Amino acid sequence: MEALTAILILLPFGTAVLCYLARIRVIRNIIILISGGLLIASAFLLIPYTPFSFSPKFLFGLDIHIFLQGGDFLLPLLFLYFGFKHNSLLVKIFAILQLLFILFIDFFLLKGGSAHSVFYCDNLSLLMVLIVSVVGSLIAFQAIPYMKNHEEHLHQSPSKQPGFFLVIFLFLGAMNGLVLANDLMFVYFFFEVTTLCSFLLIRHDQTERAIKNAVRALWMNSLGGIAFALALILILIQFQSTDMQRLVQLPPAVGFYLLALALICVAAFVKSAQFPFQSWLLGAMVAPTPVSALLHSSTMVKIGVYLVLRFTPALENTFLGLCVALIGSFSFLSAAALAVGQSNGKKVLAYSTISNLGLIFACAGINTPEAFTAGVFLILFHAPIKALLFLSVGTIEQHIASRDIEDMRGLYAKMPLTALITVFGVVMMLMPPFGLLLSKWMAIQAAAKNPLYIILLATGSALTVMYWARWAGTLMSDPFAGKFHPERQPLLTWLDLGSLALGAGGLSVAVPWIYPWLFRVDMIQGYTPPYQVTNGILENGYGIFPVLPLSLIAFIGLLISFGFLFRATKSRIAPSYLSGLETENPGVFRGPMNQPVAAEARNYYLGHIFSESKLTVWINLGAGVLLILLLGGAL
Amino acid sequence: MIPEAVLFIGSLIVAPLAGGFLSGMDRIITARLQARIGPPLLQPFYDLFKLLRKEWLLVNVWQAFCVNCYIAAASISVGLLVLKSDLLLILFIQAVGAIFLVVGALTSTSPYSQVGAQRELLQILSYEPLVILMVVGIYLETGSFKIQAVMDWDQPLLLRLPFLFLVLGYTLLVKLRKSPVDLSTSHHAHQELVKGLMTDYSGPYLALIEIAHWYEIILFLGLSTLFWATSWVGMFILGAVLFLIEILVDNTTARLNWRWMLSYSWGIGITLSLVNLIWLYMR
Numbered sequence: 001m002e003a004l005t006a007i008l009i010l011l012p013f014g015t016a017v018l019c020y021l022a023r024i025r026v027i028r029n030i031i032i033l034i035s036g037g038l039l040i041a042s043a044f045l046l047i048p049y050t051p052f053s054f055s056p057k058f059l060f061g062l063d064i065h066i067f068l069q070g071g072d073f074l075l076p077l078l079f080l081y082f083g084f085k086h087n088s089l090l091v092k093i094f095a096i097l098q099l100l101f102i103l104f105i106d107f108f109l110l111k112g113g114s115a116h117s118v119f120y121c122d123n124l125s126l127l128m129v130l131i132v133s134v135v136g137s138l139i140a141f142q143a144i145p146y147m148k149n150h151e152e153h154l155h156q157s158p159s160k161q162p163g164f165f166l167v168i169f170l171f172l173g174a175m176n177g178l179v180l181a182n183d184l185m186f187v188y189f190f191f192e193v194t195t196l197c198s199f200l201l202i203r204h205d206q207t208e209r210a211i212k213n214a215v216r217a218l219w220m221n222s223l224g225g226i227a228f229a230l231a232l233i234l235i236l237i238q239f240q241s242t243d244m245q246r247l248v249q250l251p252p253a254v255g256f257y258l259l260a261l262a263l264i265c266v267a268a269f270v271k272s273a274q275f276p277f278q279s280w281l282l283g284a285m286v287a288p289t290p291v292s293a294l295l296h297s298s299t300m301v302k303i304g305v306y307l308v309l310r311f312t313p314a315l316e317n318t319f320l321g322l323c324v325a326l327i328g329s330f331s332f333l334s335a336a337a338l339a340v341g342q343s344n345g346k347k348v349l350a351y352s353t354i355s356n357l358g359l360i361f362a363c364a365g366i367n368t369p370e371a372f373t374a375g376v377f378l379i380l381f382h383a384p385i386k387a388l389l390f391l392s393v394g395t396i397e398q399h400i401a402s403r404d405i406e407d408m409r410g411l412y413a414k415m416p417l418t419a420l421i422t423v424f425g426v427v428m429m430l431m432p433p434f435g436l437l438l439s440k441w442m443a444i445q446a447a448a449k450n451p452l453y454i455i456l457l458a459t460g461s462a463l464t465v466m467y468w469a470r471w472a473g474t475l476m477s478d479p480f481a482g483k484f485h486p487e488r489q490p491l492l493t494w495l496d497l498g499s500l501a502l503g504a505g506g507l508s509v510a511v512p513w514i515y516p517w518l519f520r521v522d523m524i525q526g527y528t529p530p531y532q533v534t535n536g537i538l539e540n541g542y543g544i545f546p547v548l549p550l551s552l553i554a555f556i557g558l559l560i561s562f563g564f565l566f567r568a569t570k571s572r573i574a575p576s577y578l579s580g581l582e583t584e585n586p587g588v589f590r591g592p593m594n595q596p597v598a599a600e601a602r603n604y605y606l607g608h609i610f611s612e613s614k615l616t617v618w619i620n621l622g623a624g625v626l627l628i629l630l631l632g633g634a635l
Numbered sequence: 636m637i638p639e640a641v642l643f644i645g646s647l648i649v650a651p652l653a654g655g656f657l658s659g660m661d662r663i664i665t666a667r668l669q670a671r672i673g674p675p676l677l678q679p680f681y682d683l684f685k686l687l688r689k690e691w692l693l694v695n696v697w698q699a700f701c702v703n704c705y706i707a708a709a710s711i712s713v714g715l716l717v718l719k720s721d722l723l724l725i726l727f728i729q730a731v732g733a734i735f736l737v738v739g740a741l742t743s744t745s746p747y748s749q750v751g752a753q754r755e756l757l758q759i760l761s762y763e764p765l766v767i768l769m770v771v772g773i774y775l776e777t778g779s780f781k782i783q784a785v786m787d788w789d790q791p792l793l794l795r796l797p798f799l800f801l802v803l804g805y806t807l808l809v810k811l812r813k814s815p816v817d818l819s820t821s822h823h824a825h826q827e828l829v830k831g832l833m834t835d836y837s838g839p840y841l842a843l844i845e846i847a848h849w850y851e852i853i854l855f856l857g858l859s860t861l862f863w864a865t866s867w868v869g870m871f872i873l874g875a876v877l878f879l880i881e882i883l884v885d886n887t888t889a890r891l892n893w894r895w896m897l898s899y900s901w902g903i904g905i906t907l908s909l910v911n912l913i914w915l916y917m918r
Binding site: 410412430431432437441444445448449451454455457458459461462463465466469470472473474476477478541542543544545546550553557560561562564565567568569571572573574575576577578579586587599600601602603604 | 698711723747781
């Protein structure tokens with residue numbers, strides 16, 4: 001398993017370098033495909049070894065801590081360089097602060113190896129590794145055809161793809177390192193690497209907007225890094241140890257520890273783009289779509305929720321836990337409200353990510369076994385579905401040159417298969433028996449004991465229905481969607497979208513098997529699996545969700561519905577009703593002076609209530625107050 | 636005991652029949668309130684059979700798919716109600732049907748369907764949080780989301796959850812497509828939107844929507860009877876009284892626009908629910 005861990009973390013780094021060196025497209029593509037495949041395989045091979053922990057002493061003949069300390073110094077210096085290059089005061093200040101903190105830690109606090117084991121892998125880490133490796137690799141595969149089109153479209157020459165794939169794989173390696181690390185110093189190091197990677201990826205196109213948004217992402221995430229570094233200092237002063245497994249078992253009320261936990265939560269909120277730190281994630285969509293897919297599904301934003309879920313045992317019965325749940329539910333509702341006001345498809349996806357992450361934080365804060373289960377399941381199901389939706393929107397955008405939902409009206413006529421896959425993704429986001437809704441069901445039942453959380457969650461989920469449903473309908477809206485001829489796309493795109501869609505759907509059906517395998521006693525300190533599984537039915541003392549019977553019924557229903565659809569393709573198609581003034585062109589009616597007028601209708605985006613300009617200020621203000629509540633309560 | 640499968644399938648057959656009868660009674664009572672005689676009791680079924688004999692005509696083939704999903708979700712939720720399953724799950728599955736109805740309307744390009752669908756989404760938005768809060772209230776009282784626990788509870792829920800019952804009454808009003816919240820479509824063609832989100836459905840597809848609608852009526856009336864689950868007579872009386880009140884409200888109010896609907900339902904509905912939840916919580 002040492003070898004597997006090494007592969008999972010170092011292979012992407014090696015691939016990154018190879019991608020950069022390989023200037024011939026075909027060779028680079030082969031490298032990407034092979035190492036992606038290797039990554040996926042090693043993630044699966046890790047399953048039988050879990051749980052395990054170990055501490056490598058040397059890497060390439062050098063003490064592993066030399067790499068760590070070198071990296072810890074280099075990264076802030078690099079940030080400082082970018083701060084000067086792009087002339088950003090905030091980046092410079094934060095980089096210098098981080099440098100000072102790191103120096104302080106290394107020279108005054110850290111005395112030799114302080115953690116019992118550098119790496120630790122339990123089922124939570126394993127799940128994260130699987131998500132990062134599988135979904136991340138799939139996104140990297142889809143990036144191959146996407147980036148080819150992208151560069152042709154933007155006339156980028158010479159190709160910047162070597163650099164692009166360098167960062168993508170660096171990112172995957174850092175993610176795997178982060179979720180496998182047990183020593184908080186290593187977590188911090190990988191945390192900073194992901195900050196760097198996201199900055200480079202957002203900046204990739206080098207347009208003015210890209211640079212502006214990338215710099216914003218950099219300073220915000222540096223702020224998160226500072227919070228993390230401060231937390232490290234406090235923890236080291238208090239316990240002289242950065243062993244995460246030991247820390248989470250400690251009672252939270254000890255001295256600085258509560259404040260350190262609060263700071264880690266703040267760092268997590270920044271990474272997971274919770275309000276008021278959401279703007280970096282929204283700005284990140286200037287980057288090529290695979291980057292968004294990567295940031296939103298399997299990497300970056302999942303760091304925050306992973307960290308907080310890790311620390312849930314320490315949060316139990318604390319005011320801090322209450323605050324985390326409150327901030328999470330608040331984000332869930334606010335992001336859903338903002339998504340309702342958006343006609344920009346990518347922004348809808350971004351807000352939905354923030355909303356779902358909020359729900360995960362809410363689960364972590366509520367901190368019952370049911371809530372924890374819901375949080376982990378949300379991570380698992382959100383990753384492939386969101387990756388699928390982003391990649392679909394990217395594919396659509398390259399075809400119709402727009403990401404606006406209104407421009408996707410009747411997409412089924414132009415890109416039937418992509419439209420169908422997108423609708424399927426939306427359905428998985430929204431409907432039982434799919435996993436995301438199962439998790440939401442668990443979350444709501446877990447939150448039901450507290451009227452405040454439940455009001456936020458109930459209103460938020462109603463808003464969620466609104467923005468997804470109208471998108472699905474808009475994609476299929478067309479007067480003559482009769483014949484089905486799949487459009488032409490690169491094979492890799494179809495394989496990618498197909499495997500994500502089928503994978504996410506299959507995972508949902510497999511919940512009765514995944515659940516007992518994944519959730520064991522002591523998956524995390526003091527955890528017992530709350531649900532019993534009998535005949536594919538999940539049940540606890542106060543709730544019952546027949547996953548397998550429902551999936552079966554849903555599948556039969558789907559087959560019958562497709563039968564209906566097939567029958568309908570043979571029946572007569574009438575023009576839609578236009579008050580009896582239809583012309584022979586569908587959707588066009590005879591207007592005044594007998595002139596043809598095209599009937600037009602748009603979705604309700606309710607801009608005067610839900611627009612960003614109306615809501616963002618107040619939401620940020622509210623979130624700021626909640627953050628102060630959280631930090632003040634921890635003092 | 637009757638096997639669960641028989642109960643499930645039995646409910647799938649009985650529910651639309653009951654829904655149709657209720658629809659017929661609704662039409663007679665409404666007519667009497669308006670000093671008319673009204674149609675025969677079985678008129679909804681006559682209408683249904685007439686629709687079923689017409690041509691299978693569509694605007695967009697995906698409408699067929701959506702109609703089918705709507706009726707499937709509506710019937711399954713009724714089946715789960717009869718099996719005394721999980722309340723929250725039943726609501727989620729019912730929502731699937733409601734969403735597919737909207738998606739089906741959106742697949743047509745007619746502005747009437749489109750606007751009707753948008754309004755239907757706003758209606759869903761107005762009642763969805765309320766029904767979740769209602770279910771949460773039942774959980775806070777009985778300690779379970781399972782209907783079985785409600786049936787085993789030894790006192791009527793209505794006494795502890797009066798406001799949440801009111802909120803459910805509002806939801807039933809929306810589901811029955813009754814004034815003042817019949818924005819997206821209504822039973823009478825006195826709408827500015829022709830027939831709203833059902834404008835482009837016709838013939839047998841419209842008949843299937845009607846059947847699904849009957850399932851939904853039974854589902855929500857069934858949920859309301861849970862508030863007096865200690866005796867069968869109590870359940871019947873509660874359901875009947877609520878149904879009469881709904882018809883009365885329908886005949887005495889004018890349609891709201893969506894702004895009013897949303898602000899009333901969220902403002903008043905959520906406040907009432909919250910008050911009721913706090914009572915339960917503070918106990």
